[in-house]
Amino acid sequence: MEAPRIAIDAMGGDSGPAAMLGGMARALKADRSLRFLVIGDEARVRPELERLTLPAGSVDLLHAADAIESSEKPSQALRRARTTSMGMAINAVKDGRAHAALSAGNTGALMAIAKLALRTMPGIDRPALAALLPTLGDHDLVMLDLGANTECDAQNLVQFAVMGSAYARTVLGLRKPRVKLLNIGTEELKGTDELKDAAALLREAAGYLPMQFDGFTEGDQLSRGKVDVVVTDGFSGNIALKTAEGTARFVTDLLRRAFTSSLRSKAGFALSKPALHMLKVHLDPNNHNGAVFLGLNGLVVKSHGSATAKGVANAIGVAARMVRNDITRKIGDDLDNFRAHAFAAEAAK
Structure with a gap:
């Protein structure tokens, strides 16, 4: 297919155009075939672009008079989406001028604008926010939903x-991802009726879909590397994600305090530097940046607001892989397969 073309909301995030365009430059250095539509206040964006060394013809600039504020309510953002950098980036996907949109702005506003503009795919009731979490295994873990839907039924x-299985096959390169539902225990009798019903449906679906369903998992097992996709409602998923992020910060802060408590500790720090560097790399959120709204008729990637240029480049890499691997088609094919088997089973009854 043609080279991925990604619309960048240059005004989102804590650092604004500097981090977003710096990340774009890093991504282009790694993959010169990428193309970008940068959207933002031209007076602020153009000087940043002129400071960068970019391949000729790789970037187009589109002026946006407004930007969505981080504190803005989704309902307010929807009313003025057309003139904002975020809304224009999503509309570029809708109009076919870009294959994917990337923003580090207000998550609630991004979801609301994307859902209204792109609509959900046939067979999807609600889009979900998916992200990669670090594990002790050979690859990261896909987890969804992380906050888009606070209440979910079995369907x-x-x-x-x-959707999570298709994402894991696309981004992690797994043939049949191991899927589990997040629960308060691994026993089949535990959990809500919604979880039990979903488990029954997934056990049957695993017989014909490219996934393995391995039942339930608990929160303390998320980082062990024994599962590829963890599924939950957005309320529980967001709590689990924030708890994991807080624990990572706690561990790093505790180690920093321990290694500066005495001269002997400082000497130990010098000896432990290689191991601590590996820990820092593994826990650095910039290495796992790029949450994705799955289930829409178009690709939208959410970068962490505090992401550095390195983190933005990683989010662009996620977007490019999804475009090249046509994840929307994969999700659609799997959903068609699921619905066909469900209809056949119902007819047989």
Whole structure:
């Protein structure tokens, strides 16, 4: 297919155009075939672009008079989306001028604008926010939903599993990802009725979809590397994600305090530097940046607001892989397969 073309909301995030365009430059250095539509206040964006060394013809600039504020309510953002850098980036995907949109701005506003502009795919009731989490295994973990839907029924969870599996096959290169539902225990009798019903549907679906369903998992097992996709409602998923991020910061702060408590500790720090560097790399959120709204008729990637240029480049890499691997088609094919088997089973009854 043609080279991925990504619309960049240059005004989102804590650092604004500097981090977003710096990340774009890093991504272009790694992959010169990428193309970008940069959207933002031209007076602020153009000087940043002129400071960068970019391949000729790789970037187009589109002026946006407004930007969505980080504190803005989704309902307010929707009313003025057309003139904002975020809304224009999503509309570029809708109009076919870009294959994917990337923003580090207000998550609620991004979801609201994307859902209204792009609509959900056939067979998807609600889009979900998916992201990669670090593990002790050979690769990261896909987890969804991380906050888009606070309440979910069994069908929503099954749809999340189908989308998460397609995402893991695309981004992680797995043939049949191991899928589990987040629960308060691993026993089949535990959990809500929604979880039990979803588990029953997924056990059957694993027989014909490219996934393995391995039942339930608990929160303390997320980082062990024994599962590829973890599915949950957005309320529980967001709490689990923030808890994991807080624990990572706690561990690093505790180590920093321990290694500066005495001269002997400082000497130990010098000896432990290689191991601590590996820990820092593994826990650095910039290495796992790029949450994705799955289930829309178009690709939208959410970068962390505090992401550095390195983090933005990683988010662009996620977007490019999804475009090249046609993840929307994969999700659609899996959903068609699921619906066909469900209809056949119902007819047989």
